[in-house]
Amino acid sequence: MIKRVVKPLVRGIIKTSVGLTLEVRRAAIEAGEEIQDLTAEVAAEKLASSVGTRRVKADGDVTAQGATAG
Template identity: 55%
Template sequence: MPPVVPVFLVGVVSAPLVKKMVKPIVRGTIKTSVKLAAGAKRAAHEANEELSDIAAEASAEILASEPQRGDNGRQPAKKAARQATAKAGS
């Protein structure tokens, strides 16, 4: 029967050494992951701002190109009266 205790002892003795070597690698991996996540979050925020700006510009263009209407969907009374007077005078 092969000796089991020496293999176990090798594991017990080498575990702290392996831990010391692996810990910086794991820490570096986590740091890199955090940096990548922060960069992705920043890029998503900038893209969201850009899309919001484009949507606001498009809304402003649509509102500027449509004729002004009152709350009930009709032109305000003063503007309608001016247009009626202008048409009658022509």
């Protein structure tokens, strides 16, 4: 008799725990993706601001913007 009551109860607890675990995992993955996106955006902005005053020619020469390399 106890087995008929306890087994469904334990089964329900396990199903709920598994569902909760999957939701937490999904949320953690999404948060990680957001952090990666923000990191990439900041890195691109920093790179663009540091390169904004210089140009790289096809032969690899770096010149100040508006200047020409000999």
